[in-house]
Amino acid sequence: MNLTAIGSIRQIPHRIADTYGRLPGTLGLEMDVLPVNYFNKLRNLLGVRDYVDAAPLILATRMIKSDWEIDQMAQTAALSQRTFDYMTTTIRPG
Secondary structure (H helix, E strand, O other): OOOOOOOOHHHHHHHHHHHHOOOOOEEEEOOOOOOHHHHHHHHHHHOOOEEEEOHHHHHHHHOOOOHHHHHHHHHHHHHHHHHHHHHHHHOOOO
């Protein structure tokens, strides 16, 4: 996986063009959570013709967990269980 730091939103068009040779004709965004003012800023900045709602694809991808993520969830569940076990021995009415 290649990660590239972006210091400013204005760098996004250049980063995309440098990576892919040009800006895309269609861009998928997570439309159900993207604020309108941010969408308008991207639209003005990128000049892409068409935008599609990529939320279903993004959500489907997020459902896939790596072994590391699964391990983190298991550790969190174990810590939560220990916390609740402690609470049942400590907390009393009144």
